[in-house]
Amino acid sequence: MSEPALKTNKGPKWKHVVIVEQPVNVRGKNEGDPHVRCVYCDLAFRGGATRICNHLLGGIGISLCPAIPADAKAALAEQHKIQELEGTKKRRLIQIDQELQRSNSDPSSFPLTASSSQPRQSSLQASFAKFCQVVSVMMV
C-alpha cells in the first residue's frame, strides 16, 4: 500500500476527503460509493458527494464534522449551492416553478400530489406548499 490516496477527478467536495477504497466491478469501473475518510476529523465512512456534504455541512444519516475550518465550510457551502443549481435540482426547481405557474393560472388543476388527500386549498396555500417542496428539494 504505497499509494497515499486514489486519484479522483470528482468534484470539489472530494478535496475534503481521502478516498480509502473505491470498489470496482469486473471491468475495472467504479462501482458504488467509495470508502472515504474526512481529512479534518478522520471519520471514515462510505458515501458519495451527498454524504460528504451531509458530514461537512450537516445533514441526515451522518454526524456533522467537528473539525472542518470555517472558511473551508463556507467555500464548500457556496460550491454546493452552485452545483445544486447547475444540476438536477435546477431542473426540479424549474419543474416546480412551471407547476406553480400552471396551478396559479388554472386553480382547478392541482398537480401537487401531496395535497391530493387534503381538501382543495386556496392558491396561496398551494403556493406555500410548492415553496415547501422547493425548500425540501434544496435541503437534500
Ligand SMILES: [Zn+2]
Ligand atoms: Zn469530518
